Amino acid sequence: MGREVCTIMLSNLRQDSKFPTAHWAEWGNEIVKLLDLKQTSKGEHHGACPNCGGKDRFWIKEFNGEVMVNCRQCNDFKAIQEALRSQGLWPDANKMPDLARPQNKEIEWPAQGEQIMSEIEQAQETETHPYLVRKNVQRHNAIIDGPDLQIPIIDVTGRRQGVQFIDEDGKKKFSYKMPVNGNFSVIGGPIRDFAYIAEGWATAASIAQATGKPVVFALNAGNIHKVVAGLREAKPDATLVVAGDNDEAGIKAAEQAFSEHGVEYILPPNEGTDFNDLWVTQGPEATRKALTVRNLLDEVFFPEDAQAQLSRNYLVKKWLGEGQMSVLYGPSNTGKSFFALDMSWHVAASQPWNGCKTQGGSVLYLATEGGNAFHNRIVALRQKYPEHKNVKLAVRPSPVNLLDPNADLEKLAKLVREVSRKHGPVRMIVVDTLSRSMAGGNENAPDDMTRFIGNVDALRQVTLAHIMIVHHSGKDKAAGARGHSSLRSATDAEIELDHDAETGIRYAIATKQRDMETGARFDFVLDVIELGQDEDGDAVTTCTISEASAEQIEEASKPKITGKNQLLLKRCFTQLRGERVGQPNPAGAGFPESSAYWTINEEVLRDHFKGKITGATNPSQSYTRAIDALIAGGHLVKNEGLVWFTDKDGRVKD
Numbered sequence: 001m002g003r004e005v006c007t008i009m010l011s012n013l014r015q016d017s018k019f020p021t022a023h024w025a026e027w028g029n030e031i032v033k034l035l036d037l038k039q040t041s042k043g044e045h046h047g048a049c050p051n052c053g054g055k056d057r058f059w060i061k062e063f064n065g066e067v068m069v070n071c072r073q074c075n076d077f078k079a080i081q082e083a084l085r086s087q088g089l090w091p092d093a094n095k096m097p098d099l100a101r102p103q104n105k106e107i108e109w110p111a112q113g114e115q116i117m118s119e120i121e122q123a124q125e126t127e128t129h130p131y132l133v134r135k136n137v138q139r140h141n142a143i144i145d146g147p148d149l150q151i152p153i154i155d156v157t158g159r160r161q162g163v164q165f166i167d168e169d170g171k172k173k174f175s176y177k178m179p180v181n182g183n184f185s186v187i188g189g190p191i192r193d194f195a196y197i198a199e200g201w202a203t204a205a206s207i208a209q210a211t212g213k214p215v216v217f218a219l220n221a222g223n224i225h226k227v228v229a230g231l232r233e234a235k236p237d238a239t240l241v242v243a244g245d246n247d248e249a250g251i252k253a254a255e256q257a258f259s260e261h262g263v264e265y266i267l268p269p270n271e272g273t274d275f276n277d278l279w280v281t282q283g284p285e286a287t288r289k290a291l292t293v294r295n296l297l298d299e300v301f302f303p304e305d306a307q308a309q310l311s312r313n314y315l316v317k318k319w320l321g322e323g324q325m326s327v328l329y330g331p332s333n334t335g336k337s338f339f340a341l342d343m344s345w346h347v348a349a350s351q352p353w354n355g356c357k358t359q360g361g362s363v364l365y366l367a368t369e370g371g372n373a374f375h376n377r378i379v380a381l382r383q384k385y386p387e388h389k390n391v392k393l394a395v396r397p398s399p400v401n402l403l404d405p406n407a408d409l410e411k412l413a414k415l416v417r418e419v420s421r422k423h424g425p426v427r428m429i430v431v432d433t434l435s436r437s438m439a440g441g442n443e444n445a446p447d448d449m450t451r452f453i454g455n456v457d458a459l460r461q462v463t464l465a466h467i468m469i470v471h472h473s474g475k476d477k478a479a480g481a482r483g484h485s486s487l488r489s490a491t492d493a494e495i496e497l498d499h500d501a502e503t504g505i506r507y508a509i510a511t512k513q514r515d516m517e518t519g520a521r522f523d524f525v526l527d528v529i530e531l532g533q534d535e536d537g538d539a540v541t542t543c544t545i546s547e548a549s550a551e552q553i554e555e556a557s558k559p560k561i562t563g564k565n566q567l568l569l570k571r572c573f574t575q576l577r578g579e580r581v582g583q584p585n586p587a588g589a590g591f592p593e594s595s596a597y598w599t600i601n602e603e604v605l606r607d608h609f610k611g612k613i614t615g616a617t618n619p620s621q622s623y624t625r626a627i628d629a630l631i632a633g634g635h636l637v638k639n640e641g642l643v644w645f646t647d648k649d650g651r652v653k654d
Helices: 005-012 023-035 077-086 113-122 132-133 201-211 221-236 248-262 275-290 337-350 373-384 409-423 448-463 484-489 550-557 564-578 604-613 619-632
Strands: 038-041 043-048 058-063 066-071 143-145 150-156 162-166 170-176 185-186 194-198 215-217 237-244 264-266 314-316 325-330 363-367 395-396 427-433 466-472 494-497 506-513 521-533 538-548 597-600 636-639 642-645
Touching: 005 642, 023 058, 023 066, 023 077, 066 077, 066 619, 132 201, 132 550, 150 185, 170 201, 185 201, 185 264, 185 275, 194 201, 194 221, 201 215, 201 275, 221 237, 237 248, 237 314, 248 264, 275 409, 325 337, 325 448, 337 363, 337 373, 337 427, 337 466, 337 538, 363 373, 363 409, 373 395, 373 521, 373 538, 373 597, 395 409, 409 427, 409 448, 427 448, 448 466, 448 484, 521 550, 564 642, 597 604, 604 642
Parallel strands: 194 215, 194 237, 237 264, 325 466, 325 494, 363 395, 363 427, 427 466
Antiparallel strands: 038 043, 043 058, 058 066, 143 150, 150 162, 162 170, 185 215, 494 506, 506 521, 521 538, 597 642, 636 642
């Protein structure tokens, strides 16, 4: 369908007065074009009058979305309308459908003009609009006309009352002198036995898409109870539910509808939001769940109703629950940030993490220490996982204040909504680290920690995302994460990180799980990745994590070398090796793979040890006890007069 035909159809839906209104978006440009009018001032065009022919006396301009015309020569407005109508440039009352309907319970809004609207929708099926993109909704009953969306507004009888205009920035206005009280629009109609009632058009569109139910757009909060009153009378058998905005005006309107008309209402779970916010940030399933109409008995169940709950709401199976709060803690330099970033990467890539399934989605990583380090780490991950495409990981390398609720909470919630609009619902937020996000607060003080936890919970409730807090362990490792004990009480999951200084093996253990079994363990190493060279020619490096090999894990599990004589013997071996005393192991029975380990003649090692030991009454006996303990612990092997250490330092380097 061409634009010209579409324009005529649009006009037929406008009004049913004797002289229908000509809306500028539908008629203005056509009149200017076909009459060859010249622009003489801002928004005004002049030319020959279609009625009297007076040269340059006819004028046309826009006023509140409608066409204003007249002629300074004939000054006959009605004759000018008729002249324009004869040329197909003005809406014709005789061609308008009868929109008036008797008020009764059989009304099925918006049945009027359905065929025409269907044709318009077909003509516009490929069109989009910035407001629709921003709100992540379909066009539904809106008409796209240049920079505006146009929403048809009707009364309870189905009679057209006017239009709401929504521009690209979301600014709204109604057509000139359009009555608001009791009027509305319907998405997903017709209304038969059930309908939601919402405040805004985008909210109504979100609800319709999430539920497949008709939704009434009530124009504003103050109009909701008036719309309810009209629909109650017209459709007494229909169930109406107000889907209100969770703010002061929305709650007031919902409660008024309930108190005056007994209409139930539902609010989105988070204060200051509407159902479009929920739709954008969490998607259709969360929106549909939040819109489920419940009664009080739905809040309990009885023994005969009990069912096995086989589904686990996990974000990372065995490690993180969906929508929970976790704390990842450990000593300095254990790789906490590398670990958290690697886990975040796999969630954002919708990929399993070290053999554990993930519920993929967008991730917001709050790198509170900022700097370029995280740029390098992301580049390294990109190089390590080239097969991962469309990784929905947003990194914010700047400080954040989660101690003061008036500081960054609103900003972060808005950032989550924007990330969700672009990349889908944010399922995980990482705060790295707790100390840098407390904005000078005392993590050991109960008041400060309670405030911090409360603000994290508020962010979690607004976003419905899992929030991971990266933190440090205290001086007493057995006491867990540093800070006041209220942190552990509020935490759903804890992951402890530590490392073996000798082997470089790091390990993570799930020490607390509210909804899953504890004890999951992951042993890993840090891989050094070279990214390039700086301006001085020095290598620029960062790290990624990799699962430790079985051999590395076995090495780390060996009993540690203890006792001063055992440590002295190890130092003697290392010194001799540094002086190139000894040689790589030979091949043969009792030896490892040829040249795998550095070996030293035992007599040479013994003499060197006896020369280094001090305070021993019997150096030979001290040596024997030390070497026997090292052999028993699996640290040292002796064969054919040669000894070698089995750890990584004992290996022959390539």
